[in-house]
Amino acid sequence: MVALSLLAVSLLALNPVSALWPEPTNVTTGTQTLFINEDIRVTYNGQPIVYTAGYEPSTLTSHDIVQGGVSRALDTIFQDGLYPWKFHLRNETDWEPSLFSLKWVNSLKITQTAFDNTTTFKPLAGQVDESYELTVDTNGQAEITAVSSIGVLRALETFTQLFYTYSSNNFYYTPFVPVSIQDKPVKSHRGIMLDTSRNYYSVAAILRTIDGCAASKLNVLHLHVTDAQSWPLEIEALPELSAKGAYRPDYVYTPADIVKIQLYGAVRGVQVILEIDQPEHTAAIGWAYPELLTAYNYEPYTWYCAEPPCGSLRLNDSAVDTFMDTVMGEITKRVYPYTAYFHVGGDEVTANDTLVDPSVGTNATDVIEELLQIYTDKSFARVRGAGLTPMVWEEIPLDWNVTLGSDVVVQSWLGVSSVESLTNLGYKVIDSNYNFLYLDCGRGQWVTFQPGESYTSDAPYNDWCSPTKSWELIYSYRPSANLTAEQANLVIGSEVAIWSETIDEVTLDTLAWPRASVMGEVLWTGELSEEGSSGTRDQTTAAPRLNELRERLLARGINAASVQMPFCTEGGDCIQPA
Amino acid sequence: MVALSLLAVSLLALNPVSALWPEPTNVTTGTQTLFINEDIRVTYNGQPIVYTAGYEPSTLTSHDIVQGGVSRALDTIFQDGLYPWKFHLRNETDWEPSLFSLKWVNSLKITQTAFDNTTTFKPLAGQVDESYELTVDTNGQAEITAVSSIGVLRALETFTQLFYTYSSNNFYYTPFVPVSIQDKPVKSHRGIMLDTSRNYYSVAAILRTIDGCAASKLNVLHLHVTDAQSWPLEIEALPELSAKGAYRPDYVYTPADIVKIQLYGAVRGVQVILEIDQPEHTAAIGWAYPELLTAYNYEPYTWYCAEPPCGSLRLNDSAVDTFMDTVMGEITKRVYPYTAYFHVGGDEVTANDTLVDPSVGTNATDVIEELLQIYTDKSFARVRGAGLTPMVWEEIPLDWNVTLGSDVVVQSWLGVSSVESLTNLGYKVIDSNYNFLYLDCGRGQWVTFQPGESYTSDAPYNDWCSPTKSWELIYSYRPSANLTAEQANLVIGSEVAIWSETIDEVTLDTLAWPRASVMGEVLWTGELSEEGSSGTRDQTTAAPRLNELRERLLARGINAASVQMPFCTEGGDCIQPA
Structure with missing residues (x-):
């Protein structure tokens, strides 16, 4: 009978959580903030990748695909990023990181551990390894390791979901450092x-x-x-x-x-x-x-x-x-x-x-x-x-x-x-x-019915x-x-x-x-037989992440439908009581 | 067992019908075509109305409201009009009127038969008379008669629904002349x-x-x-x-x-x-x-x-x-x-x-x-x-x-x-x-349920x-x-x-x-007790008009949802057989 929701949302405010979708196989995140800008040094198997806004690959080669993926990821962060006002408490004014003494994501080191082959780009089910590892350490070193260039692309999408747009223009940050993710799909x-x-x-x-x-x-x-x-x-x-x-x-x-x-x-x-x-x-x-x-x-x-x-x-x-x-x-x-x-x-x-x-x-x-x-x-x-x-x-x-x-x-x-x-x-x-x-x-x-048919x-x-x-x-x-x-x-x-x-x-x-x-x-x-009764997934923990994915899709020009109203995303209790 | 649909759609092609929504109380239309352009002379109780694209009234006066309505109607026809390809037979190439020896809608004469009063613009239910008459004759004279300026607005919306955009730019026409409409709402x-x-x-x-x-x-x-x-x-x-x-x-x-x-x-x-x-x-x-x-x-x-x-x-x-x-x-x-x-x-x-x-x-x-x-x-x-x-x-x-x-x-x-x-x-x-x-x-x-609650x-x-x-x-x-x-x-x-x-x-x-x-x-x-059994409206005759309304809304910048696919609007038989 006592109002519990304000307490609950206060705790939530103190512990921002990443909202990755789909949820990685393993993920741990911290609470330190790093900013990112276009000066980030990106390498792919030791060679520099030059970020080129709007770059569209024209060939099915590993380098061109990774060059495209990196450029799209940075475009997403810098041009189509998410300003996450909906995911903080209403009237909370200090949720953005300080702009004093910024620390930066200095580098993104991409390592691909095997050569792509022709099936990588047009695989039968199971022929491409989409797994990846992604880390961001507190010194500003980000690393992606993947078996295939497609795994690199998956990692880069995860990378974009770590970042937010600052209310002032031209600042972009992740509050989740250090990040450690190992991830791969169950179904191909x-x-x-x-x-x-x-x-x-x-x-x-x-x-x-x-x-x-x-x-x-x-x-x-x-x-x-x-x-x-x-x-x-x-x-x-x-x-x-x-x-x-x-x-x-x-x-x-x-x-x-x-x-x-x-x-x-x-x-x-x-x-x-x-x-x-x-x-x-x-x-x-x-x-x-x-x-x-x-x-x-x-x-x-x-x-x-x-x-x-x-x-x-x-x-x-x-x-x-x-x-x-x-x-x-x-x-x-x-x-x-x-x-x-x-x-x-x-x-x-x-x-x-x-x-x-x-x-x-x-x-x-x-x-x-x-x-x-x-x-x-x-x-x-x-x-x-x-x-x-x-x-x-x-x-x-x-x-x-x-x-x-x-x-x-x-x-x-x-x-x-x-x-x-x-x-x-x-x-x-x-x-x-x-x-x-x-x-x-x-x-x-979409077929229409004659009036006589309408009451049957x-x-x-x-x-x-x-x-x-x-x-x-x-x-x-x-x-x-x-x-x-x-x-x-x-x-x-x-x-x-x-x-x-x-x-x-x-x-x-x-x-x-x-x-x-x-x-x-x-x-x-994959199937989560250990979670809940009869393997039912947990809507209550999915909804916050899905709300954020929706906003990220919107920011990228895809008119995704709303999942929950801001009352829920701003910390309101939108879980049905038992 | 014989294919009837092609015959049916051929007949449809010969008799284009207006697609007014909502359906007027009384409407008769013909099959002559008139074009319209910005030279149309519009008068309101004898005084000229100057068409001003984008005109937005700033006062609640009869003249300003009619000036706005006329300008919006002509904007709709000339800028946000409907090119009706979806409403003609597939592969029919000659459905547009000839551009030789054009006849024009020369004038629109608006007559308001009573003075507006303060309730006209902020009525209690029933206080404003929204009725109107609208005619377009074969000599290119269009007339609107209404009791109130709001009735004039309703007539102008109907007027816009008579017109289409030509495939070549800058031509606009109605194929339904002569037009005679008497109209008023049942519910206020x-x-x-x-x-x-x-x-x-x-x-x-x-x-x-x-x-x-x-x-x-x-x-x-x-x-x-x-x-x-x-x-x-x-x-x-x-x-x-x-x-x-x-x-x-x-x-x-x-x-x-x-x-x-x-x-x-x-x-x-x-x-x-x-x-x-x-x-x-x-x-x-x-x-x-x-x-x-x-x-x-x-x-x-x-x-x-x-x-x-x-x-x-x-x-x-x-x-x-x-x-x-x-x-x-x-x-x-x-x-x-x-x-x-x-x-x-x-x-x-x-x-x-x-x-x-x-x-x-x-x-x-x-x-x-x-x-x-x-x-x-x-x-x-x-x-x-x-x-x-x-x-x-x-x-x-x-x-x-x-x-x-x-x-x-x-x-x-x-x-x-x-x-x-x-x-x-x-x-x-x-x-x-x-x-x-x-x-x-x-x-x-929009509320989420705990996994245990999901199978009940x-x-x-x-x-x-x-x-x-x-x-x-x-x-x-x-x-x-x-x-x-x-x-x-x-x-x-x-x-x-x-x-x-x-x-x-x-x-x-x-x-x-x-x-x-x-x-x-x-x-x-209002209720159509005479139509069909139990007063059920006829979806089959409504759908073609609703399809067209949807396209008109789209053309006006309103992202209305699709009603039926082009197969239906291009003459396909989309009525459920009894």
Whole structure:
């Protein structure tokens, strides 16, 4: 019954704590303050690195990547830093360090202990070592040690999160010296899937999303680039595909755009993986090549597809093979320098589409299974032939019993039992469990309902995966739920999904961030079975760090949504009493 | 089973339709095109109005208001207009009117048929006539006729919605001539409530919100300016209130800010109503004057208030009377020139607060009722004494049986049965039914839960009013649900509510718009008992207009959320089959 909160926040004020996100494996920090300015001497394996504001690497070489990482880190500290007023007690006026007799971070010594190789910049899951150590001592010596240049990038992101902007311009400091951090991720595939077909996203918006990934140590941007609604991808050999199938002639990713996006990601340690969804979700092809599709624009859509417009590539048509040889031959070549994977889709194949396909004429499961085995084998052969590894949605093996190679990565979306089934079959899995990781859910339908249909259920008002996946729910996500240790090892990581029926560039940031970063911490730190009951993570200690991450994302130009109000961040008690 | 959609969209292409929001009472449009440029001759009751880009009225006079409205309307058409590519068929290249032998809107003749009076610019519900007529004939003569200058403003907003931007710069046109519109609202109070205590909003964000109101013909912005978490309102006689109680010293609405906001609204026909919530929701006063509060910062909060920090003005304390005399005396004087109302709060009074108040010492209902009657009478006397009309939350009359005067407007939030009870008692009501109109709902908790608490229910993940109120749900909102005609007449209007525990300036726009505009149409057009079963509005005909409104809001600098993807707006069939 006594007011305890003021006491609690006073203690908090005396012990500022670092707010790193994702939380490092091991971290100790002190309470001494060091300032930093552009005079910091940076070396990389003994050679000086010259800080160049705005430097953008143009090659996939270790030095260029580290030069870019250092420049971005110092840009972040000096240009896009966080002035942390929200994280100090209200009306506390003396929380900033004194500007008398400043001590400085004099040097940042970066040591990479092994040579990068080609897989470093376009790794299969597990091929790149992202671990690092980071120290800042009281004499102003900072050190980063990592096995790979990507590990250096991860360390540099952590480094930026130690610093704050002073209320007077041109002063920047960390109050956490000495710092000692040893860190590495548990899961190697930590991604965002962005659907660029239902709404088009500008290259700038995609690059900004990569920035958010890098800031959160997410390492994959999966572009679900084509779907039924539009085909925004230029295929030079088939120019009509995007000329007719894009929403507008300029809502198209040109070959140069794709390379720009891929390279921008690769130099940040964010692999950009493209998906051309097939054989379903291909109605956008019909603007140029309707003859390749069955059930094209058929209605009512509920008979032929999951959402309009219907249309599926014909499974028994050599013209489709020729077409996909051309499409995949060109696009896989384009992305090969920057990624190890290509995603060939495979979700929501609808049996009635083969029923109305004159060259098939049945919706018999065994017939479709056989056709899909053949189709998928060809699809995978195109990917493998280009030196890439196939990814596919879960329905192909689980609903249609298609046998995949052991190289294939299966993306699951239907939840825990699907992941159980896939790992029982021995497949590598990326989990996008819609109950936790679909960021578009819970904001209402995009189809409209006739008035007569409006009172039958909640359907007119709530979408199929309502309610919204709150950050707390995502934080409770467990990629290994119900799995044995052996099965859990097959889950190479997870992706949040941003399906774009009701999301576009305007709403992207507030819906993606910081929720994607929340999944990022789950994957980076792994299952916490020792913490709390049933391995539940602790929201109460996460929220302060997440609040700060959000402000850091904002400062870097990413419009992340608010987590808690300043009352909470200024020391108010925002923990639910038991 | 046959593809019908292409036929359907072809017909649509042949008949472009205006997309006015809210839908006018009567509207007929044609198919001739007129262009418009800055040479248009505008007159107001026979006198020329000079279009002055960016003109901001500085006085509440009819001429200044109309001058501002005309200038804003032409700014909207010429600077912030809509290039409507999304609303034409994909790959259709000839949808723009020819630029040969242009015909022009030569003149806009504005006739106001009555004199404005002081209530025009600060009306009680019903005191201003917002009706208007708008015609554009094929000879290029546009006419607006309205009873009041506010009606002229409404007509000018409709006028802007008739025009589009041409793909080449500097051409603007309407394809809907001749136009004939007669229009007036059914409900006279159409508002947004914005909570500026839990998060602070800059003056710029508030002005932008007023812009959105004006564009949607909403006419009230209710600022829930103070609450428990922060006191962002400067009271010159009590400078410590905001100096200590605001989140930061500069997160304060100065007297000049308040006047700026009020005037900015008033000249747009948007009345800005301030609320100082009391006696609960006042913990922010405790930073300067803790002695005025009972249960200040008491924990666990669940015993003493709806959310932390607890604290309630003492009900039996003359120091509180003196304090509120000062606060209310000053602020009511400040807002008096611009509003007819002042809201004195009254929600969520918690009985345990009086139990721990030494001068009361009980939570007996009859004691609290008597104290609240006295407190409310004083509160109302301050408002009435300043020439304003009191508003109060529903709990005061419904939970605590306080008798109100017949002038008082009661704001309801707990739903249909509360509105029934209040109108049964004969009170005028503003409805903010949380089941439909709380725009913050459905995005997760802001309090965090200990791990042990996380598996007991959905509580850690969903907030109390989940799911999100989708635009379709809001469109189904019926302010007269369950009411007799006589009761329904007492519902003078409604407000969407934006409580700011998890919303701040970054997320404001996408959460407010266009959902606030959706309620706006419900209130403007009134109950549609003749349309569909049970008076359900038709989402299928609303969506195309709402899609266009959203793009118009975007073009005007308001980051409204997406409604439907371009596949739908480009003619795709996005109506759920029966």
